[in-house]
Amino acid sequence: MKTRFSLRHLLALAVATAMLSLSTGVVAAEVDMNKYNASCGACHMAGVAGAPKTGDAAAWAPRLEKGIDALVASVKKGLNVMPAGGLCATCSDEDYEALITYMSTPQ
Numbered sequence: 797m798k799t800r801f802s803l804r805h806l807l808a809l810a811v812a813t814a815m816l817s818l819s820t821g822v823v824a825a826e827v828d829m830n831k832y833n834a835s836c837g838a839c840h841m842a843g844v845a846g847a848p849k850t851g852d853a854a855a856w857a858p859r860l861e862k863g864i865d866a867l868v869a870s871v872k873k874g875l876n877v878m879p880a881g882g883l884c885a886t887c888s889d890e891d892y893e894a895l896i897t898y899m900s901t902p903q
């Protein structure tokens with residue numbers, strides 16, 4: 797009886813650990829700096845034409861209020877001076893999310 801209980805306990809622990817490593821894997825969607833430098837960075841690094849600057853949390857705050865999905869949609873269809881896709885032909889939605897998170901986070 798005692799061994800059966802500890803075995804189940806161990807199993808539950810293993811499942812919990814597996815779930816934890818799975819979820820951290822999702823959170824750690826790394827920003828691709830090559831994509832940043834070749835596209836978004838060209839405008840967002842210096843704030844060209846009113847682009848919210850990378851690392852300027854205050855400039856990004858009102859944008860972030862729209863929600864990440866709306867921001868990804870803005871980039872994909874373009875917004876005023878920003879061309880559709882933000883000059884990144886190979887970016888996935890996940891890339892855009894990671895890039896926006898990177899740019900809106902104080903460096």
Ligand code: HEC
Pocket residue numbers: 835836837838839840844845846847848859862866867868870871875876877878879881882883884887892895896
């Ligand atoms: C040619 C310059 C340029 C490039 C390249 C560019 N942006 Fe922008 N971006 C802008 C400008 C200018 C604005 C401000 C637009 C406005 O509000 O009129 C902007 C705004 C944004 C916004 C806010 C959108 C909103 O709805 O408020 C996001 C998010 C964004 N850019 C992400 C990106 C990402 C991600 C990339 C790279 C894949 C990128 N941008 C590349 C110029 C650029």
